Amino acid sequence: MKQFECGSLVPGCEWHTRSNESAEVVHRAVEHMRLAHGETFIRENLVYNIKLRVVDTADAKAA
């Protein structure tokens, strides 16, 4: 599983997401950024920073 915690990019935000595919995690994270944090333009840099923070999680039973 791949996981992204928004708090690693936006301090104080407790939103997080996980998926089997990192591309799906990144997609959801970009959507969250746009809806929750007013990122109306998706910069290359934003996607890059999200990808940097997508981590592996071995927590398979919680899926």
Ligand SMILES: [Zn+2]
């Ligand atoms: Zn957030």
